[in-house]
Amino acid sequence: MAATVDPAERAKQERRRQIMNAAKHVFAEAGYHGASIHAIIERAQIARGTFYLYFESKAAVFDSILDQAMADLRARIHRIEVDDKNAPAPQVQLREQVMATLDFVVRDRPLATLLLSAGHTPDAEAAERLDQFFAEVRDLLRRAMESGMEIGLLRKVDPELAASAMLGMIRGVIEQLIRAETPPAVDVVVSEVLMVALRGVLATG
Amino acid sequence: MAATVDPAERAKQERRRQIMNAAKHVFAEAGYHGASIHAIIERAQIARGTFYLYFESKAAVFDSILDQAMADLRARIHRIEVDDKNAPAPQVQLREQVMATLDFVVRDRPLATLLLSAGHTPDAEAAERLDQFFAEVRDLLRRAMESGMEIGLLRKVDPELAASAMLGMIRGVIEQLIRAETPPAVDVVVSEVLMVALRGVLATG
DNA sequence: CCGCTAATTGACCGATCGTTCGAGGTGGGT
DNA sequence: ACCCACCTCGAACGATCGGTCAATTAGCGG
Numbered sequence: 001m002a003a004t005v006d007p008a009e010r011a012k013q014e015r016r017r018q019i020m021n022a023a024k025h026v027f028a029e030a031g032y033h034g035a036s037i038h039a040i041i042e043r044a045q046i047a048r049g050t051f052y053l054y055f056e057s058k059a060a061v062f063d064s065i066l067d068q069a070m071a072d073l074r075a076r077i078h079r080i081e082v083d084d085k086n087a088p089a090p091q092v093q094l095r096e097q098v099m100a101t102l103d104f105v106v107r108d109r110p111l112a113t114l115l116l117s118a119g120h121t122p123d124a125e126a127a128e129r130l131d132q133f134f135a136e137v138r139d140l141l142r143r144a145m146e147s148g149m150e151i152g153l154l155r156k157v158d159p160e161l162a163a164s165a166m167l168g169m170i171r172g173v174i175e176q177l178i179r180a181e182t183p184p185a186v187d188v189v190v191s192e193v194l195m196v197a198l199r200g201v202l203a204t205g
Numbered sequence: 206m207a208a209t210v211d212p213a214e215r216a217k218q219e220r221r222r223q224i225m226n227a228a229k230h231v232f233a234e235a236g237y238h239g240a241s242i243h244a245i246i247e248r249a250q251i252a253r254g255t256f257y258l259y260f261e262s263k264a265a266v267f268d269s270i271l272d273q274a275m276a277d278l279r280a281r282i283h284r285i286e287v288d289d290k291n292a293p294a295p296q297v298q299l300r301e302q303v304m305a306t307l308d309f310v311v312r313d314r315p316l317a318t319l320l321l322s323a324g325h326t327p328d329a330e331a332a333e334r335l336d337q338f339f340a341e342v343r344d345l346l347r348r349a350m351e352s353g354m355e356i357g358l359l360r361k362v363d364p365e366l367a368a369s370a371m372l373g374m375i376r377g378v379i380e381q382l383i384r385a386e387t388p389p390a391v392d393v394v395v396s397e398v399l400m401v402a403l404r405g406v407l408a409t410g
Numbered sequence: 411c412c413g414c415t416a417a418t419t420g421a422c423c424g425a426t427c428g429t430t431c432g433a434g435g436t437g438g439g440t
Numbered sequence: 441a442c443c444c445a446c447c448t449c450g451a452a453c454g455a456t457c458g459g460t461c462a463a464t465t466a467g468c469g470g
Contacts, residue, residue, distance in 0.1 A: 033239075036427065048428095048450060155400075155405075164381035165377050165398060166374075171377065173369055199405040200360075200402060201402060202403040203360050243456095263457095
C-alpha cells in the first residue's frame with residue numbers, strides 16, 4: 001500500500017478534504033439548493049473546472065459529506081451490552097455513547113446544521129441516505145428499548161413510538177445547542193437529558 | 206359586509222383555496238425549491254398566468270399556507286390554566302391540547318410533511334416564519350415547565366432544555382405517525398407519549 | 411344579440427445554475 | 441533543456457425556472 005503515502009496522492013486527498021469542508025459550510029449556510037457551485041469554489045479558492053475533477057457533481061460532494069458524517073457517527077453508536085458482566089453498567093454505556101455523539105455533533109456546527117435541516121433535498125438519493133441513517137439510529141434505539149423491557153429495566157411502552165420520541169428529543173436538544181450562542185457544557189446537558197428521558201419531568205411521587 | 210357573500214367573491218376565494226391546496230401537496234412532495242410553478246398549476250388545473258392573478262409569487266403561496274397552518278395550530282395551543290379552580294386539572298388540559306394538535310396535524314399529511322421538513326428554504330422569510338412558530342411553541346412549553354416547577358408539580362430541570370426536548374419529542378412522534386402506513390389511534394399515541402414525557406422510560410422503582 | 415368588463419391563457423423573456431471542454435500552465439523524470 | 445502527463449482554469453452551453461403580458465374567451469347586464 002505504498003500508493004497511500006505517495007505525496008501526490010496525499011495532495012489530492014488533501015484537496016478533496018478542502019473542497020468537502022468548503023462545501024459543508026456552504027451547504028449548512030444555504031441548504032442544498034441554495035448552495036451554488038460558485039459559492040463552494042469561491043470558499044475553496046479553486047476554479048470551476050477543478051471542482052469537477054474531484055467530484056462528478058454537486059450531489060456527489062453532498063453524498064461524500066453525508067457518508068463521512070455517518071461513518072463518524074456510527075463509530076460512536078453501538079449496541080449496549082447487557083449480558084457481558086465485564087462490560088460497564090448499561091446506564092454508563094448509554095451515557096458514554098450519548099456523550100460522545102453529542103460532543104462530536106456540537107463541535108461541528110455546520111455538520112449539525114446540515115444533518116438537522118436536510119429534510120428535503122430534491123436530490124432523492126441523498127435524502128434517502130439521510131432517512132436510512134436516522135432509521136438505523138431509530139432501530140438501534142428501538143432494540144435497546146426492547147432489551148430494556150425484557151430485563152425489566154424499562155417500563156412497558158410501544159418500542160417503535162418510544163424510539164421515535166427519543167430520537168426526536170435528541171434532535172431537539174442538538175438544535176437547541178446549536179442555536180444557543182453560549183451553549184452549556186455537554187456533560188451537564190447529557191445529565192439533564194438522560195434524567196428527563198429516563199424519569200420524565202413529573203416530580204417524583 | 207355584503208361583499209363577503211358576493212358570489213363572485215366567493216368563487217375567487219374558492220379558487221384561491223384550490224391553488225393553495227394544490228401547492229401544499231406539491232410543496233410537501235418536492236420541498237420548496239423542488240416545487241415548480243409548473244407542477245402546482247398542473248395539479249390545480251389552471252394556466253400559468255392564472256396562478257399569478259391569485260398569488261404574486263411562489264413565495265407568497267408558501268407564506269399563505271404557513272400562515273393558515275399556524276393560525277389553525279395556534280387555535281389549538283394555549284396556556285394551561287393552573288390557578289382557576291373551575292378549569293379542568295392541568296393534566297386534563299394538557300392531554301386535550303396535545304390530542305387536538307396531534308389529531309389536526311396527522312389528518313393533514315401534506316401539511317405535516319411541510320412543517321417537519323421545511324427546515325431550510327432558501328426563501329429566508331419563509332424559513333424565519335417557521336422558526337418563529339416553533340420558537341413560540343417552545344416558549345409556551347418552557348413557561349409551562351416553569352409554572353409546573355413553581356407549584357412543585359414538575360421536577361427541577363433546565364426549562365429551556367426540557368422545552369426543546371419536548372418539542373423534539375413531539376416532532377419525532379408526528380414524523381413516526383406520518384411515516385406509518387397504518388398509524389395507530391391518536392388517543393393511544395397521546396397516552397403513551399404523555400407517559401414517557403411525564404414519567405420517563407425507566408421502570409418505576 | 412351586442413358590448414364591455416373581468417378572467418384566463420400560454421408563448422415568451424431574462425436570469426440563474428450545473429456542467430463541459432479546450433487552452434494554458436506546472437513540475438518531475440531523463 | 442526538453443518532454444509529457446497531469447493539473448488548473450474560466451468562458452461558454454444548455455436546460456430549467458420564476459415571472460410577464462398581449463391575445464383570447466367567458467359571463468352578463470341592457
